[in-house]
Amino acid sequence: FLDGQGLYSPDDDVVILTVHNFNKEVMRSPQAWLVEFYNSWCGFCQRFAPSWKALATDVKGWSDLVRVAALDCSVDENAGLCRELEIMAYPTLRYFHENYQPGPQTLGVVVQKGDDVVSHRHFLIQRLVAEQTEGRGTMYPNLLPYIHSDISHLFDSTPVGTQYAFLIIEKPDTYLGAEVALDLHKTPSIVVRHTFSNNTGLLNNYAIGRLPTVMSVDRSNNYQLLASSGSRQEIKTVIANFLQNKHLRVTDESPKQEIFTGKWLDVEVPDMSSLIQERARQALKERIKLMGDVVFQMDLETALRYSLKHEIATVKMITGEKLQVLRDYLNILRKYFPFGRGGQLFLTELAMKASTEQVQGSDLAEVIRRAEQEDSQVFSSPQQWLACRGSSPSYRGYPCGLWKLFHYLTVNSAERNINNNRANPLEILDVMHGYVKNFFGCHDCSQHFQEMAAKREMRNVSSLDSSVLWLWMAHNEVNKRLSGDQTEDPEYPKYQFPLKERCPLCRNNNNTWNLVEVLRYLKHAYSNINVRYIGSD
Ligand code: FAD
Incomplete structure (x- = not known):
């Protein structure tokens, strides 16, 4: 009759936090954390959980930068932590930036809740952009819009080995450029930046009409307008094909993690005491x-x-x-x-x-x-x-x-x-x-x-x-x-x-x-x- 199993399981990509691992994982961490504080009995949290799991899977490739996690405040032993963090409504989403220091004000920043995986991802990106505006989030690729009207600054502050820059020109209030930059951040020798259509100087200089457009640029400022297309996946394919022609490869896979399940026996031995309890x-x-x-x-x-x-x-x-x-x-x-x-x-x-x-x-x-x-x-x-x-x-x-x-x-x-x-x-x-x-x-x-x-x-x-x-x-x-x-x-x-x-x-x-x-x-x-x-x- 013991309750307290949460809405997430180790099979999900959501990291399960508790009072026992919260400080160890989240404080002074090299990654940032986006944590859902929830109550397993709350209907809204139950309806929310599938899209939260979907977000964790969707941004799994960013997990060396930001981890998606959840903590069940309805579990007795987590109650003190939820009090310390002043969680007053469920679900609450809080972002804890990298290298977060424990102390009296370790409350994180509230992040808006979306309705589905897409809106969750957009609200997360809004937070990441705000982080970089405030001078943090240096582990993320540059998510701030490119402001110049010519392409000569695309390699500014990039590592020496960066061979190609991809500039995504998109409509204001869209997130494609940031998404692709995050998706491809592990690919060596490239940088992905984005700018919006209100950068009219750039649009005029390079005769860009359709949006979104992807432009490739090399170190000598030779550029090419690659086929423009709408979705995050399509743009990644365009970039991957371009790189393949140059004998380079996109790396967007997260390193495979071996999860130890403890199941090494072929035969499941029934636990008689639990059968009797069940009856x-x-x-x-x-x-x-x-x-x-x-x-x-x-x-x-x-x-x-x-x-x-x-x-x-x-x-x-x-x-x-x-x-x-x-x-x-x-x-x-x-x-x-x-x-x-x-x-x-x-x-x-x-x-x-x-x-x-x-x-x-x-x-x-x-x-x-x-x-x-x-x-x-x-x-x-x-x-x-x-x-x-x-x-x-x-x-x-x-x-x-x-x-x-x-x-x-x-x-x-x-x-x-x-x-x-x-x-x-x-x-x-x-x-x-x-x-x-x-x-x-x-x-x-x-x-x-x-x-x-x-x-x-x-x-x-x-x-x-x-x-x-x-x-x-x-x-x-x-x-x-x-x-x-x-x-x-x-x-x-x-x-x-x-x-x-x-x-x-x-x-x-x-x-x-x-x-x-x-x-x-x-x-x-x-x-x-x-x-x-x-x-x-
Ligand atoms: P419950 O609805 O919790 O009922 C518990 C027991 O009360 C029943 O088993 C029955 O014995 C008895 N009972 C049922 N109806 C009545 C009645 N009319 N009069 C007297 N006794 C009755 N969930 C949401 O998803 N959205 C909401 O907006 C929402 N609002 C809520 C508001 C309040 C104040 C509370 C306390 C809960 C709310 N919930 C809401 C939760 C939801 O109402 C149920 O409590 C939850 O889904 C669990 O349902 P249950 O099957 O245990 O029955």
Whole structure:
């Protein structure tokens, strides 16, 4: 039941970073690093991963200059590092230049996210050009546009053995020249430069009409307009053919790396203990399914632990609106979370920390670390998912647990304040809104939720029962949007909650909702007395 497998595997070209190798790899490195900080449970990160892998493969030939990497902030042991690096939204892309020095300001530079491999590559090149403008990135080929109107400066500052220069003339805001220069940077005896069509002097001097154009130039300034063509690959082929005629060869292959997989046995010996564990898991899964819409203490505690450790204590310094939201969050947890005495004392200690003008995430992390020690009697269960466990580690887990936690809180606030006319109907929803806005690591989800709160007039909710129903309705709206999405766990397809067979009365004959019955069902499913411990039926 252990989670924590990330979205990337050693078979991908993405370098997997962790707290253990981050400093060793990234700090004082001869290469630059482009690192994605992500959360394996975040749907946006899951949708992002294929294009990130594609980028790593696409620019594999540049890996002696810049490495494409990823670090999973949802893994417990990486949380402190993500806090130090002030990663507040997922995924976040940061560029760490070559020879990056460790120190208090080792945050790297944020790089814009693209939608696909092409836009990722363009944003990376924008960063590399900025690096060279700022005087770094000297290991890269010259990526700054050639500014002269004649070709006589193409060999300036090139190594003595450079025999040919290739000048790519292209439209502004295109990246072909830089891409080809990077792709061919290992080819000895050539230099690739680019200029844009707004270098009108050069265009006029050499009668260049079509774009992009590739021009070859030798040391004696003899030049030739090579066949112009559009794509990165086509231009490389043009250059390769030219060089072949001169008995030279393009070198764009990365040196082959032998990856040791550890598989030297021809026969796979089944691990009996893992087979037995797998059977036990299947049996437990079936049992949980049969139990229906019940809430497990283990899921609530695991969600709470994750939220405190990975979303709150990862903020370096909590102040202002965030601090107020934290206080309110701890306040409702102290009122309604199904904790014993140890847990109550733990929440009180956190609340005391949060009562000062500002609180450091690391101070909270220390309180949590002590609470997680075996003899502390705060948590009743190991940090594992039960009903929120997905069919693979990247499915379900934390977002499932967070929904359940807030449904549980709305229902328990309604139950406990049944005779309290003065209770605030937004007691839980306001905190959830603040939490999702300020701490929830899935940036996309947070945006959607805030938009939905505005569109569906969350602030007009006028009773605690309506707040239970508002959250149910909001969650169903998200379920509808995500039904069939690639982030959906195939074993747990999204549906409109509750299922008809679980609550036949919840739907009217015309398939509209019977809200009185839905409320009754929610109050039962998320009631305090129905919280199950593993082993209890
Ligand atoms: P979940 O939707 O997480 O549901 C968990 C459990 O809650 C279910 O198993 C069921 O028992 C119960 N449940 C389901 N529906 C209801 C309901 N209507 N009322 C009461 N109980 C219910 N992912 C995105 O990709 N894009 C988003 O914009 C997005 N927004 C999110 C906003 C929030 C506030 C949260 C907490 C998560 C968001 N997610 C989003 C994640 C997404 O909603 C799911 O949590 C995730 O895909 C895991 O799905 P799941 O199958 O575990 O079921």
